[in-house]
Amino acid sequence: SAESIQKSLYFHNLFMLIFLFFLETHGITFRIQISVKELLDTDVLLKLLFHLPVNYPSTLPDISVSSDQLTRAQCVDVKDKLLEQAKKHLSEPMVHDLILWIQQHLKYIIKQSATVCHEKTTLSKGTSTGDDTWMLLLHLDHMRAKAKYVKTVEKWTSDLRLTGRLMFMGKIILILLQGDRSNIKEYLILQKTSKVDVDSSGKKCKEKMISVLCETKVQAQQKRFQTFEVKEYSTLDELQKEFENSGLTALFLEFVPPLLK
Template structure:
């Protein structure tokens, strides 16, 4: 499956490079209306049930986000794990495919496994008042106030109240 994914990327990357060269020569814009709509900045909030191999799992998430040019946070508070991502809608979709098809964690016997316990709590096109994260970071919070302040700083206080707070009770 990974081999097929690599072949798909190679095939499509060639197409994008060819299209870019053609557009540059003719002076045309490479973005169509459809591409602009699909690549609008989106925000998604995910909830993970658990991480058994935390170090490896987090490194994988950091690599995917760097490759897909996604920003946001992995937020740990006690046993709760939230992932808040911002980026192109197409990149977020690709991230979700990777999240569900790659072996990112280990099961109780230590065998590599795919993520089956992930929930999409919220997804939307980012609003103009939302502040974009500058990078993808891993953060641990010891209090509810610290976690809430992270959402407030991002202009997402309502998201915290509506989707995160009920899971913490």
């Protein structure tokens, strides 16, 4: 009837207004699952997460890639290739083109990833002295399922070739990471979208109480961590010495003492 059509149009227009408002103020995040055939005679289910920022497509989207059939390193390689392809479509809608492109090229990326895997592993064991090393300092409010949480963080940092510290001092929990900037962004996406902890009732939940204290390029006078370690400190002085020994005194003084207030 005319009345039902009018109601449908009303709700459609209302939905579009809400959608456009959200897009203009927060950007939008959505997941897509695609199945890619003829890769080692198996189907690969790719789970793609796109975050379109407010000024998309003038700004590249953030992309996360996961798959039960691929390793984390292979997923990172797929994500890097997608971002390279996205740069060719800057300032024009690109998500559909990126999906078509990865369906056609996934098997070649995986083959290439396998041939350079050993080389990347060897390089990651050396000292990182490049100018593109980035650093991220995170503050976590709590960990209810501490053992599982720590194990997950260790796996993510290993898969993404990140180094640094997971630091406990009283109620303060800090994660200090160093590595390639794209891998650090990938870590942040995992941290915010994965069910890494449990709530008060014991159910798995996403991390909602996380703060990004600092994200910056590592300076020449600052130490490059060679490994990722989980460490506990008895006093604030011990924690401060950890930062001082890494040339990060200013970082400590700016961000850590305010957490005690």
